Amino acid sequence: MLSRIFSPAYRLFTTSATSASPATMKLVESAISDNSVTIFSKTTCPFCSSTKSLFATKFPNVPAKVLELDEIEDGPAIQSYLAQKTGQRTVPNVFVNSEHIGGNDSTQAAFKSGKLSTMLKA
Numbered sequence: 576m577l578s579r580i581f582s583p584a585y586r587l588f589t590t591s592a593t594s595a596s597p598a599t600m601k602l603v604e605s606a607i608s609d610n611s612v613t614i615f616s617k618t619t620c621p622f623c624s625s626t627k628s629l630f631a632t633k634f635p636n637v638p639a640k641v642l643e644l645d646e647i648e649d650g651p652a653i654q655s656y657l658a659q660k661t662g663q664r665t666v667p668n669v670f671v672n673s674e675h676i677g678g679n680d681s682t683q684a685a686f687k688s689g690k691l692s693t694m695l696k697a
């Protein structure tokens with residue numbers, strides 16, 4: 576009986592703190608689906624610089640969509656949504672052909688293994 580009262584209230588409290596707004600979700604999902612390469616980044620992050628540099632130098636003909644979360648009003652909400660979606664809270668957070676690659680370490684490893692070249696057919 577008590578759970579019928581407390582459960583919905585508890586769910587409302589716990590999920591409202593972590594749920595992204597539809598606008599945030601749409602922004603993230605559109606960026607990922609509309610671009611071959613999407614990098615969620617911060618201008619102050621050295622790992623992000625390495626990742627951006629990798630794509631710029633190794634795949635110069637593939638346009639990469641970069642969202643600098645520290646320059647966007649919605650940045651913290653986007654980062655929270657990405658954490659929910661991917662389990663990764665840090666930046667850079669990289670997607671290629673809508674597939675989650677991960678952070679800089681994973682992206683560099685994916686380049687070294689040839690995975691990125693295969694995915695981008697470059």
Ligand SMILES: N[C@@H](CCC(=O)N[C@@H](CS)C(=O)NCC(=O)O)C(=O)O
Binds near residue numbers: 621677681
């Ligand atoms: N090993 C990670 C390191 C990423 C990392 O530590 N990023 C920092 C920024 S340089 C971060 O996201 N810190 C938390 C934050 O900015 O919210 C990778 O390869 O991507």
